[in-house]
Amino acid sequence: xxxxxxxxxxxxxxxxxxxxxxxxxxxxxxxxxxxxxxxxxxxxxxxxxxxxxxxxxxxxxxxxxxxxxxxxxxxxxxxxxxxxxxxxxxxxxxxxxxxxxxxxxxxxxxxxxxxxxxxxxxxxxxxxxxxxxxxxxxxxxxxxxxxxxxxxxxxxxxxxxxxxxxxxxxxxxxxxxxxxxxxxxxxxxxxxxxxxxxxxxxxxxxxxxxxxxxxxxxxxxxxxxxxxxxxxxxxxxxxxxxxxxxxxxxxxxxxxxxxxxxxxxxxxxxxxxxxxxxxxxxxxxxxxxxxxxxxxxxxxxxxxxxxxxxxxxxxxxxxxxxxxxxxxxxxxxxxxxxxxxxxxxxxxxxxxxxxxxxx
Amino acid sequence: xxxxxxxxxxxxxxxxxxxxxxxxxxxxxxxxxxxxxxxxxxxxxxxxxxxxxxxxxxxxxxxxxxxxxxxxxxxxxxxxxxxxxxxxxxxxxxxxxxxxxxxxxxxxxxxxxxxxxxxxxxxxxxxxxxxxxxxxxxxxxxxxxxxxxxxxxxxx
Numbered sequence: 224x225x226x227x228x229x230x231x232x233x234x235x236x237x238x239x240x241x242x243x244x245x246x247x248x249x250x251x252x253x254x255x256x257x258x259x260x261x262x263x264x265x266x267x268x269x270x271x272x273x274x275x276x277x278x279x280x281x282x283x284x285x286x287x288x289x290x291x292x293x294x295x296x297x298x299x300x301x302x303x304x305x306x307x308x309x310x311x312x313x314x315x316x317x318x319x320x321x322x323x324x325x326x327x328x329x330x331x332x333x334x335x336x337x338x339x340x341x342x343x344x345x346x347x348x349x350x351x352x353x354x355x356x357x358x359x360x361x362x363x364x365x366x367x368x369x370x371x372x373x374x375x376x377x378x379x380x381x382x383x384x385x386x387x388x389x390x391x392x393x394x395x396x397x398x399x400x401x402x403x404x405x406x407x408x409x410x411x412x413x414x415x416x417x418x419x420x421x422x423x424x425x426x427x428x429x430x431x432x433x434x435x436x437x438x439x440x441x442x443x444x445x446x447x448x449x450x451x452x453x454x455x456x457x458x459x460x461x462x463x464x465x466x467x468x469x470x471x472x473x474x475x476x477x478x479x480x481x482x483x484x485x486x487x488x489x490x491x492x493x494x495x496x497x498x499x500x501x502x503x504x505x506x507x508x509x510x511x512x513x514x515x516x517x518x519x520x521x522x523x524x525x526x527x528x529x530x531x532x533x534x535x536x537x538x539x540x541x542x543x544x545x546x547x548x549x550x551x552x553x554x555x556x557x558x559x560x561x562x563x564x565x566x567x568x569x570x571x572x573x574x575x576x577x578x579x580x581x582x
Numbered sequence: 583x584x585x586x587x588x589x590x591x592x593x594x595x596x597x598x599x600x601x602x603x604x605x606x607x608x609x610x611x612x613x614x615x616x617x618x619x620x621x622x623x624x625x626x627x628x629x630x631x632x633x634x635x636x637x638x639x640x641x642x643x644x645x646x647x648x649x650x651x652x653x654x655x656x657x658x659x660x661x662x663x664x665x666x667x668x669x670x671x672x673x674x675x676x677x678x679x680x681x682x683x684x685x686x687x688x689x690x691x692x693x694x695x696x697x698x699x700x701x702x703x704x705x706x707x708x709x710x711x712x713x714x715x716x717x718x719x720x721x722x723x724x725x726x727x728x729x730x731x732x733x734x735x736x737x738x
Contacts, residue, residue, distance in 0.1 A: 479599060488601070
């Protein structure tokens with residue numbers, strides 16, 4: 224049996240930022256999850272029309288690709304992470320055991336479907352979930368999962384299935400841990416550079432944004448356009464589930480609410496204090512208000528989605544009577560997302576200017 | 583696969599860490615139940631309905647057991663193919679009842695690993711009334727399963 228001494232398990236809004244934060248805190252450095260999210264340039268928007276999500280609607284990404292936050296935090300803060308992908312689970316497990324023996328908690332990227340300690344509505348095939356191994360006893364592993372209030376336990380068979388999925392883009396058998404924390408970290412520079420990168424990710428140059436119409440602000444606009452087409456593209460339970468899944472994805476799937484925009488507000492408040500910037504205080508207020516508005520749009524989606532029938536058999540009769548109501552409702556929501564795109568366009572341009580001034 | 587008489591229910595509330603501004607405008611986090619938690623039973627009822635619909639198609643010989651689990655677990659064909667390490671066209675063949683008959687045990691084991699089931703689950707659906715408790719244990723890399731049936735103490 225091996226369990227990490229003095230490890231404090233803390234929940235988080237998001238699994239990657241939560242795992243990185245928990246590892247850094249265990250290594251002795253106090254840092255908040257919003258700070259990791261901000262320095263890691265977390266906010267993003269991808270309307271991945273070419274990838275079908277679990278609900279058969281196109282996948283939507285509202286933060287940078289998995290692993291990017293870790294990479295950005297490491298680069299900007301100077302915190303040295305050991306990060307490696309092994310060719311098979313035996314090798315990865317051997318390394319994890321070695322680290323646990325040395326009292327080092329180790330983060331893994333796994334498929335959330337096999338995390339049996341989580342309630343079953345969270346058992347979805349998402350092979351980019353971050354957890355921390357903090358102990359092992361025989362075939363049972365002790366897990367610190369930012370989405371779970373208590374310490375969880377996983378059988379080795381479940382861990383193996385979750386860690387080596389062969390799923391597209393999954394980082395099978397990969398792990399990371401804190402190797403070294405520098406004596407001094409230039410948080411101010413890290414914060415400013417993190418903000419600049421976020422703005423760059425959200426506002427693409429004119430020509431690029433036409434080609435990458437599914438990324439950043441342009442991605443939100445494309446998404447808004449597609450919302451109006453949903454009743455033409457989908458029907459029945461698929462349409463109902465898709466509408467609900469989109470809304471839940473913005474709120475309850477590790478975003479902290481308002482598609483991560485509220486957590487970004489917390490980061491900007493912290494950054495404003497660190498840099499003594501009144502301009503950033505105002506920017507924090509703006510993104511918090513925007514995040515709250517985003518939550519309201521999610522609530523509208525939920526209310527609308529719940530009006531659709533729960534079985535395919537009832538759908539044809541229902542849509543004959545309610546097509547106008549559905550079109551109007553989705554049209555209103557699409558309009559709000561178009562406004563949200565305009566708000567973010569102005570916001571990230573202003574933030575970019577402020578960050579440049581602070582640099 | 584075990585199908586219970588009463589759809590699964592959320593036994594304990596699950597809380598998420600959410601951020602929002604407090605009365606002073608400071609953005610703070612709190613552990614809260616989802617705003618949509620009161621409707622979680624709808625999710626489980628919907629899932630139970632999906633099982634019934636898929637099972638009807640399975641018994642009507644419209645779809646294969648691989649299709650059943652793929653659809654139920656909402657995995658795309660391409661994703662499943664990658665996970666099972668076969669081509670998408672091979673998976674598509676296995677989605678039909680005739681194609682399913684040609685799947686080797688070794689490939690079936692790979693499917694079972696992805697779906698987190700045992701091989702027997704492809705061929706056996708057990709309907710369990712509320713007063714009965716069924717517990718399965720897996721053996722030999724999902725090839726074998728032991729089933730223990732007892733009276734459900736909560737209902738006796």
